[in-house]
Amino acid sequence: MTNWIGEGVRAPDQNLLARKRLAELQSAAGEAASKDAWRYGGERAFSPSEVPLDIYGFTVASCERGDIRQTPEGLIVHGDDSRWPVPVEATTNSSNAAFENLYDAVFFGKPVLRSGRWGQATIEVLLAIMQSARERREIRLDHQVPSPE
Numbered sequence: 001m002t003n004w005i006g007e008g009v010r011a012p013d014q015n016l017l018a019r020k021r022l023a024e025l026q027s028a029a030g031e032a033a034s035k036d037a038w039r040y041g042g043e044r045a046f047s048p049s050e051v052p053l054d055i056y057g058f059t060v061a062s063c064e065r066g067d068i069r070q071t072p073e074g075l076i077v078h079g080d081d082s083r084w085p086v087p088v089e090a091t092t093n094s095s096n097a098a099f100e101n102l103y104d105a106v107f108f109g110k111p112v113l114r115s116g117r118w119g120q121a122t123i124e125v126l127l128a129i130m131q132s133a134r135e136r137r138e139i140r141l142d143h144q145v146p147s148p149e
Contacts, residue, residue: 117145 025031037044061068066079074088104110121144128139 113147115145117143118147121145 021034022031025034036042059070066077068075068077070076071085073085075086077084077086098114101110101113105112121141124141124143128141132139
């Protein structure tokens with residue numbers, strides 16, 4: 001349903017190929033070097049332009065005049081009379097975004113986008129969604145914080 005794309009590109013044959021490559025490595029040091037090459041900042045890491053948008057499961061937003069779902073290239077709108085794509089540019093992948101923000105905060109003094117208070121606010125929203133579904137009522141949120149622009 002998502003063309004074998006989740007937290008990055010992963011075709012079924014890639015799992016087999018990865019296991020084969022690991023089996024061919026001659027030492028633990030060789031395995032570590034191979035893994036390091038694929039990590040953030042590594043020589044074989046993907047650039048944002050090479051990687052489709054992350055998809056964390058099949059999601060459909062049903063609206064009054066149509067439905068919207070995600071694709072590796074952006075969104076597809078299924079309207080009353082037609083269907084059309086809405087491209088979304090991948091400026092960075094979600095895994096790298098957190099590292100880039102941390103780097104920018106430490107080295108350039110830029111604001112931290114995902115602070116502990118932001119995390120608390122996110123958890124509050126998730127818990128409120130589940131509580132609202134159980135109790136079938138609106139839940140007041142008390143710990144929301146603005147995000148830096």
